Amino acid sequence: xxxxxxxxxxxxxxxxxxxxxxxxxxxxxxxxxxxxxxxxxxxxxxxxxxxxxxxxxxxxxxxxxxxxxxxxxxxxxxxxxxxxxxxxxxxxxxxxxxxxxxxxxxxxxxxxxxxxxxxxxxxxxxxxxxxxxxxxxxxxxxxxxxxxxxx
Amino acid sequence: xxxxxxxxxxxxxxxxxxxxxxxxxxxxxxxxxxxxxxxxxxxxxxxxxxxxxxxxxxxxxxxxxxxxxxxxxxxxxxxxxxxxxxxxxxxxxxxxxxxxxxxxxxxxxxxxxxxxxxxxxxxxxxxxx
Amino acid sequence: xxxxxxxxxxxxxxxxxxxxxxxxxxxxxxxxxxxxxxxxxxxxxxxxxxxxxxxxxxxxxxxxxxxxxxxxxxxxxxxxxxxxxxxxxxxxxxxxxxxxxxxxxxxxxxxxxxxxxxxxxxxxxxxxxxxxxxxxxxxxxxxxxxxxxxxxxxxxxxxxxxxxxxxxxxxxxxxxxxxxxxxxxxxxxxxxxxxxxxxxxxxxxxxxxxxxxxxxxxxxxxxxxxxxxxxxxxxxxxxxxxxxxxxxxxxxxxxxxxxxxxxxxxxxxxxxxxxxxxxxxxxxxxxxxxxxxxxxxxxxxxxxxxxxxxxxxxxxxxxxxxxxxxxxxxxxxxxxxxxxxxxxxxxxxxxxxxxxxxxxx
Numbered sequence: 001x002x003x004x005x006x007x008x009x010x011x012x013x014x015x016x017x018x019x020x021x022x023x024x025x026x027x028x029x030x031x032x033x034x035x036x037x038x039x040x041x042x043x044x045x046x047x048x049x050x051x052x053x054x055x056x057x058x059x060x061x062x063x064x065x066x067x068x069x070x071x072x073x074x075x076x077x078x079x080x081x082x083x084x085x086x087x088x089x090x091x092x093x094x095x096x097x098x099x100x101x102x103x104x105x106x107x108x109x110x111x112x113x114x115x116x117x118x119x120x121x122x123x124x125x126x127x128x129x130x131x132x133x134x135x136x137x138x139x140x141x142x143x144x145x146x147x148x149x150x151x
Numbered sequence: 152x153x154x155x156x157x158x159x160x161x162x163x164x165x166x167x168x169x170x171x172x173x174x175x176x177x178x179x180x181x182x183x184x185x186x187x188x189x190x191x192x193x194x195x196x197x198x199x200x201x202x203x204x205x206x207x208x209x210x211x212x213x214x215x216x217x218x219x220x221x222x223x224x225x226x227x228x229x230x231x232x233x234x235x236x237x238x239x240x241x242x243x244x245x246x247x248x249x250x251x252x253x254x255x256x257x258x259x260x261x262x263x264x265x266x267x268x269x270x271x272x273x274x275x276x277x278x279x280x
Numbered sequence: 281x282x283x284x285x286x287x288x289x290x291x292x293x294x295x296x297x298x299x300x301x302x303x304x305x306x307x308x309x310x311x312x313x314x315x316x317x318x319x320x321x322x323x324x325x326x327x328x329x330x331x332x333x334x335x336x337x338x339x340x341x342x343x344x345x346x347x348x349x350x351x352x353x354x355x356x357x358x359x360x361x362x363x364x365x366x367x368x369x370x371x372x373x374x375x376x377x378x379x380x381x382x383x384x385x386x387x388x389x390x391x392x393x394x395x396x397x398x399x400x401x402x403x404x405x406x407x408x409x410x411x412x413x414x415x416x417x418x419x420x421x422x423x424x425x426x427x428x429x430x431x432x433x434x435x436x437x438x439x440x441x442x443x444x445x446x447x448x449x450x451x452x453x454x455x456x457x458x459x460x461x462x463x464x465x466x467x468x469x470x471x472x473x474x475x476x477x478x479x480x481x482x483x484x485x486x487x488x489x490x491x492x493x494x495x496x497x498x499x500x501x502x503x504x505x506x507x508x509x510x511x512x513x514x515x516x517x518x519x520x521x522x523x524x525x526x527x528x529x530x531x532x533x534x535x536x537x538x539x540x541x542x543x544x545x546x547x548x549x550x551x552x553x554x555x556x557x558x559x560x561x562x563x564x565x566x567x568x569x570x571x572x573x574x575x576x577x578x579x580x581x582x583x584x585x586x587x588x589x590x591x592x593x594x595x596x597x598x599x600x601x602x603x604x605x606x607x608x609x610x611x612x613x614x615x616x617x618x619x620x621x622x623x624x625x626x627x628x629x630x631x632x633x634x635x636x637x638x639x640x641x
Contacts, residue, residue: 022300024323027637028348028429030299031392035418038411052296068164069293069301069321077294099342104329106167125348125429164321171328172599173586203318206639207609210494210601218491237492 005148012058012084012143014047016135019057020090021077024100024107025064028125029091033061035128048135054080058143059135065093065100065107066114078115084146086118086138091125098124118142165197165205173209184230185275195278199240211237225257226250229270241277249273286314289622293322297400297626300636304612306625313619316612323640328598336362336436336567336593343585344430346600347638349392352385352425353578354600355434361574361585362593363436368565372557374438375515380451380552381425381433383545388417389579390498390538390545393633397535398469400630401478409465416458420451437563448553459546466539479532483615483628486529493610496603497581498541499632501525502533509577519551531631538633567593578603580633602638 001009020033036043037050051057054077066074078087089111092098097109111117118141121134169178178196182189196205215237220227227233231250234241253270257263287308293301301322307315327346331339343358344351356378363370370378391414398407418428424443425431433440443451469475485495490503500507501523508523510516524540526533569591575584581603588597611632616625 019294021294022323022637024325025637026345026348026351026430027300027635028345028351031349032429034299034392034395035411035415037408038415039408040412040415052294054294064323065325067322067324069159069324071159073159073293099345100325100327100330102330104332105326107325127428159319159321161319161321164324167324167326172597173601201317202320203605203609203612203639206320206605207493210606211492214492214494 001145001148005145008147009144012146013139016046016048016059016139016143017053017057018043018048018050018059018061018135019052019054019081020050020061020063021054021074023062023064023070023074023094023111024067025091025093029063029093032125032128033063033090033131036132038128041128041132043132043135046132046136048132048139055082057081058085059138060085060087061090061131061135062087062094062111062115062117063090065097065109066111068106068108074111074114084143084150086142087115088119088121088134088138089117090121090131090134092122095120095122161202162197165202166193168202168205169193169196174205177209177212185271185278187275187278192278196240204239208238225253225263225267225270228267229253229274234274241274245277246274249277286310291625295626297396297630299396300634302608302634302636304625304629306616306622308622311621313616313622313625316616316625318608318612320636320640323636325641327641328600331595331598334595336589336595339595339598340435341430341432343600344432346602346641347578347635348429349389349635350385350578350580350583350638351430352381352421352433353576353583355432356382357574357576357578357583357585358587359434359436360576361572361587362567362589363565364574365570365572365587365589366436366565366568366593368437368567369563371438371560371563373442373559374561374563376552376556377424377439377443377561378434379515379519380443380549381421381431381439383549383552384417384421384424386579387542387545388414388421389633390542391417393579393630394469394535394538396630396633397531397627400627401475403472403475406465406468406472409461413458413461413465416454420454423447423450435562436567437565438561440562442561443556448556452550452553455546455549459543462539462542462546466536466542469539470536476532478627479530479535479631480528481530482624483531483534483611483619483631484529485610485615489614490529490610493614494606495581495610496606497578497633498534498537499607499610500581502537503529507582509575509582513576516548519548519555521548531628534631534633580604580607580635580638600641602635602641604633604635604638607632608634608636608639 094111182192215233219232235243235246253266256266289306292303303319305317344355395407395410425433504527571588584601586599
């Protein structure tokens with residue numbers, strides 16, 4: 001590992017920007033992501049900033065079963081994120097559709113079909129600590145030594 | 152970076168809103184009242200209203216039934232305030248013209264029922280534009 | 281809808297200020313907003329279509345997942361509607377516990393709404409204070425019901441579990457502490473000169489327009505309409521509930537009204553815990569066939585369920601009219617029209633406490 005990579009690893013481990021996109025959930029996971037901001041969980045002490053702006057994001061949190069409104073749009077959002085990037089799904093909906101994937105509904109899970117997913121956090125909804133832990137573990141596995149692995 | 156803004160075709164999604172239980176019964180009621188095909192009215196609504204207005208149609212219609220045009224029987228029969236300021240599917244000027252014409256016909260001696268029926272045909276014409 | 285406009289500025293679906301995806305196409309003349317078109321469809325899951333033909337045991341959990349923020353009230357209104365259809369009586373203790381769960385849910389929702397507003401007008405400190413306070417309410421809700429968000433606490437003929445004496449005392453202590461904190465934060469909001477500049481006189485929703493659009497909840501009460509479904513609820517009538525109104529019609533009034541209602545909710549919970557009758561909390565009952573229109577007061581306003589069920593307790597037809605439908609409609613077609621700048625659009629929109637998941641179901 002050269003010195004430049006070492007510096008990049010060091011800096012990246014303390015500066016992760018997060019955007020979240022709701023592709024059709026019940027809103028319960030949204031507020032659990034928002035609860036991560038609260039002083040009790042304090043997401044910013046780990047150097048994770050929630051800005052909800054895809055163009056400066058590193059991590060995309062995808063919430064919800066995939067609805068027809070997001071056809072093409074979710075892929076567009078994913079393309080706009082500069083690499084290195086990772087997508088994490090929050091809740092049961094993006095994995096299996098939870099309660100919503102039944103006959104007659106409009107959803108089209110899993111989200112895995114539409115964009116590449118790095119980690120999945122099951123739960124209906126997951127606790128804020130679990131979301132926090134998922135982001136932290138993705139930070140260590142995806143972003144370290146990224147330039148060396150992708151020359 | 153110069154790409155066109157992506158605009159999705161919303162017709163199927165708007166149609167899904169309109170076929171829900173209460174929306175469907177409301178649309179059928181209006182269609183029966185004005186004597187136009189249901190599908191034509193749906194097409195008109197989809198073209199002229201945005202999605203949140205479509206979602207809110209039953210609630211607004213309920214308020215219109217309770218509060219619109221309480222003092223004026225002819226305007227209420229034609230649905231003056233109901234169609235213009237509550238449901239917002241017709242412009243105020245077009246509706247005013249129709250109501251004025253019906254009123255002059257009633258003053259000229261036409262029976263009220265016939266004049267209102269004539270007014271309804273005019274509303275129907277205005278909706279077909 | 282095709283129209284020729286001066287400038288068309290789309291906001292969303294992903295926007296730093298919006299919690300949920302919605303697209304507002306604002307038509308502007310210079311900086312002044314002349315109209316807006318709303319594009320939904322990002323959250324349409326078709327819950328009502330899934331509910332049809334399913335037994336109430338399944339629909340109960342689906343109803344809860346119409347909205348994650350106000351899940352308790354969706355649960356409560358659906359179950360109470362089924363109870364009215366099938367003549368199931370509720371033990372008095374369970375009725376009071378339902379009110380406690382509902383008011384805790386209302387408190388966390390109002391705090392989240394006020395946090396969103398403070399965050400949107402970039403008063404992040406006050407927002408974080410409120411979010412911290414909300415975590416304490418969530419703790420109490422978790423202690424009472426067993427889960428943070430989708431708790432399925434209310435069942436036909438009662439509630440799932442009783443509140444032990446020790447936990448009731450702990451709840452009272454937390455309420456005292458929260459009230460002191462909340463009084464300070466409400467004072468900060470009311471007295472902040474910059475907040476007043478950003479919120480007073482912005483986003484006016486006049487009484488007549490509010491009545492036309494059938495606006496409900498805090499948005500209506502901040503425009504001076506004393507409409508609150510809790511006045512029709514038997515348990516709230518026993519507790520002597522009276523709705524609060526404010527005449528100012530602007531963003532400031534809407535946020536302050538939510539602060540007022542937080543204090544009111546604390547008072548209601550205290551009164552409930554004081555008058556809590558003794559007895560069982562689960563009576564049980566069988567759901568029958570019938571048709572009903574039943575309303576309850578969600579944190580955002582009047583929530584109405586139209587239900588038809590068959591003799592096995594299955595749902596034949598259902599439609600849910602959520603408060604956000606009316607509030608977002610009035611917000612986008614009345615409140616933001618005539619705003620002096622694009623920057624006011626987001627704060628006005630957030631002040632109406634929109635919930636897109638409710639709106640589209």
